[in-house]
Amino acid sequence: MSMAMNVTLAINTELMLADGSSLRIGQHLRVLPGRRLVCFGEWQGKQVLAKVFMGKRAAHYAERDANGVKRLLEAHLATPPLLAQTSSQAGDMQVLLYEALTGAENAEQALQAADASGRSAITRQLVEAVAAQHEAGLVQTDMYPKNFLIENGTLKHGTLENATVHAIDGDGIRPLGRFFSSWRAWHNLAVLLAKLDLEVLDRDLPALVQRYREVRQLGAGSVSPLLRRLIDACRWYASYQYADKKVLRTCSDVIVHKTSSLFTALNRQPPMSLLAVPSPAELDGWISQVASAEALKRGNTSTVVRHDLDNVPVVIKRYNIKNFWHGIGRAWRQSRAAVSWRNGFRLQRYGIGTPKPLALLEERWGPFRRRAYLLAEYLDAPDVSGYFEQPNLSDEDYLQACRHIARMFYQLKLLKISHGDCKASNIKMVNTTPYLIDLDSMQEHVSCYRFARYHARDLRRFMRNWPPQSRVYRMLAHAFADIYRDAAFLKKAGISIN
Numbered sequence: 001m002s003m004a005m006n007v008t009l010a011i012n013t014e015l016m017l018a019d020g021s022s023l024r025i026g027q028h029l030r031v032l033p034g035r036r037l038v039c040f041g042e043w044q045g046k047q048v049l050a051k052v053f054m055g056k057r058a059a060h061y062a063e064r065d066a067n068g069v070k071r072l073l074e075a076h077l078a079t080p081p082l083l084a085q086t087s088s089q090a091g092d093m094q095v096l097l098y099e100a101l102t103g104a105e106n107a108e109q110a111l112q113a114a115d116a117s118g119r120s121a122i123t124r125q126l127v128e129a130v131a132a133q134h135e136a137g138l139v140q141t142d143m144y145p146k147n148f149l150i151e152n153g154t155l156k157h158g159t160l161e162n163a164t165v166h167a168i169d170g171d172g173i174r175p176l177g178r179f180f181s182s183w184r185a186w187h188n189l190a191v192l193l194a195k196l197d198l199e200v201l202d203r204d205l206p207a208l209v210q211r212y213r214e215v216r217q218l219g220a221g222s223v224s225p226l227l228r229r230l231i232d233a234c235r236w237y238a239s240y241q242y243a244d245k246k247v248l249r250t251c252s253d254v255i256v257h258k259t260s261s262l263f264t265a266l267n268r269q270p271p272m273s274l275l276a277v278p279s280p281a282e283l284d285g286w287i288s289q290v291a292s293a294e295a296l297k298r299g300n301t302s303t304v305v306r307h308d309l310d311n312v313p314v315v316i317k318r319y320n321i322k323n324f325w326h327g328i329g330r331a332w333r334q335s336r337a338a339v340s341w342r343n344g345f346r347l348q349r350y351g352i353g354t355p356k357p358l359a360l361l362e363e364r365w366g367p368f369r370r371r372a373y374l375l376a377e378y379l380d381a382p383d384v385s386g387y388f389e390q391p392n393l394s395d396e397d398y399l400q401a402c403r404h405i406a407r408m409f410y411q412l413k414l415l416k417i418s419h420g421d422c423k424a425s426n427i428k429m430v431n432t433t434p435y436l437i438d439l440d441s442m443q444e445h446v447s448c449y450r451f452a453r454y455h456a457r458d459l460r461r462f463m464r465n466w467p468p469q470s471r472v473y474r475m476l477a478h479a480f481a482d483i484y485r486d487a488a489f490l491k492k493a494g495i496s497i498n
Contacts, residue, residue: 009037009052016089023050023095036061040100047100049080049168054093061171062094068170069098075136078129078166080149101166104149111145111197119197120204125150127208129165130192131215134176134185142172143191190230194238198350198414201231202485235415239444243346248338253345263362265341277359278309283316283373302336306378313378314358319440321371335362336440337372343439344376352411353435355379355428379428379435385465387429388472398475400432406479408434409459413489416445418454422462452492459493468496 009015015023026040026047034054041050053062062085072079084097110122126148133140140147147169167173176184189212193201201208209223248265250256255266257277264277278286290305296315297304303318319336337360344357355377363370382390387401405427412419419426420441428435436442445451459480466473477497480490 009039011039015052015093015095017084017095018087018089018091019084023048023097025050041097043084043097047102048083049098049100051096051098052088052093053095058092058094062096065169065171066096068173070170071138071173071175072133072167072170075133075138077132077136077138078151078164079170080166080168101149101151104151104166106146107148107150107165108144108146110150116200119200122150123196123200123204124208124211125163125165126192126196127189127212128215129167130189131212133167133173134188135216137176137181139174139176139184139188140167140169140172141174141188142169143188144195145192147172186227187230187234190227191234194231194234198411202414232416236444236446239346239349242349243342247342247345260366261364263360263364265360267356267358277361277375280361280363280371280373283318283361287316287318309375313380315355315376315378317374317376319372319374333369335369335372337374338362339442340374340376340439343442346417346442346444347436347439350411350415352408353430353433354439355435355437376437379430379437381428381430381435383425384427384429384434385424388466397432399479401429401434402472402475402479403483404432405434405476406483408436409462409480410483412458413455413484416448416451416455418443418445418451419458420454422458424462424465427462452489455489456492459489459495463493463495 009025011025011028013025015025017023021044024042025037026042028037028039029049030036030038036054037050037052039050039052041048043050051062051065053059053065066082066085069079069082073081080098080101082096082098084095086095086097087093088095107122107126111119114122126145129148130140130143147167149166149168151164151166193205193208205228206223209227210220213219213221247254248256253268255268257264262280266277286307287303287305290307295303295305301320303320305316306313307316308314317337317340341357341360344354347354348356357374357376359373359375361373363372381387384405387393388398419436419439420443421438426436426438428437443454445454463473463476466476474497477495480495481487481497484490
């Protein structure tokens with residue numbers, strides 16, 4: 001946050017407006033330093049939602065936001081009413097004041113807190129809201145669940161009763177247009193669906209599409225293969241933009257520093273007060289201090305040790321250069337540390353368990369890469385084989401762990417993600433929840449055929465950790481059969497239930 005915003009727009013300060021009234025700044029909801037602040041506030045004795053725009057284009061963005069809300073209101077679609085459109089007394093900020101829906105809940109937070117039945121009901125409400133926008137000739141160009149508020153919703157028997165869904169991002173509201181309007185509407189729906197719960201979508205997509213068609217009075221119809229491909233493409237593109245692009249530059253989640261000899265990236269939310277990335281020399285010193293017997297791995301291609309930073313245990317993984325020719329081969333390619341860094345953020349974005357990536361370092365000589373380092377959260381937990389060998393493991397924990405593992409693989413199937421090395425030591429168990437580690441071979445596939453081969457290979461490698469007649473193998477096989485809707489993948493992987 002900029003110094004100006006820290007001083008001027010801190011919580012509980014007064015922002016004087018052009019009409020002589022004042023806005024008391026309340027809880028910050030979203031901050032874009034030097035550009036925008038979204039917060040709760042108090043204005044003329046009432047609670048409001050305030051959007052404060054700064055910078056050279058403040059008037060442009062404020063006008064666009066206000067126009068979007070006006071379009072929604074003219075179409076009789078639910079959105080918090082605009083109470084005032086003004087500026088700061090100094091004229092350097094544009095201010096929009098909306099009615100505060102204090103009893104409403106952000107749809108993204110509601111989805112995260114809900115169970116499977118609740119997620120289905122909320123998803124249905126969002127689809128209905130989007131269908132109503134399209135029927136009114138409008139389209140939400142910044143399609144995220146967080147841009148919808150759910151007011152007065154009561155979950156009963158898998159439906160959300162008496163709920164009102166408000167669109168709250170006027171800046172993203174545009175006319176649908178006359179040309180290619182049908183294509184734009186279906187694509188816009190696909191963008192939303194690609195950001196919702198995978199398993200809900202896998203189970204409820206036909207019903208959701210039928211509800212969309214009902215709201216728009218399009219008649220009955222099945223889910224077209226084109227819509228499924230659109231959803232997959234939108235999901236892949238969003239993942240690519242985030243995990244392959246965004247986390248390798250300075251953004252809301254990551255701080256990046258680059259010189260001719262070193263590239264560093266630091267997670268902004270680590271489990272420690274890490275103010276700067278340690279240098280390669282410091283990391284090498286820490287690695288050399290760890291006795292060989294205590295190291296997690298010492299190999300030709302990588303060295304892995306546990307170390308305490310600010311009294312918090314972390315894993316340091318150094319990707320070694322074996323010899324001159326190996327160095328030449330690695331110099332032009334993205335480092336394996338960077339691949340693991342990207343994939344860690346990718347899995348976290350999808351809600352799949354993995355240790356939090358903390359920092360990435362790449363030694364460079366101009367455009368050429370050399371050694372690389374990855375720092376990640378340390379999980380004090382057994383691997384999956386060690387977990388099932390615990391003598392006091394209850395039958396309930398046994399069953400839950402098997403189901404959670406099968407569900408994790410099914411999520412990877414829906415996402416078309418292959419791990420590449422599913423040996424037991426690469427899956428940690430925190431209570432009954434699996435966490436994937438060693439992500440430098442992980443891939444997100446576009447081709448369904450290629451992914452099917454890789455996923456079957458992952459399943460085969462995982463199940464090879466136990467003899468086919470063992471209790472673990474049999475319980476895992478039953479869990480896979482129960483969760484996988486398409487048995488062809490299990491058959492391809494050679495998983496049989498005895």
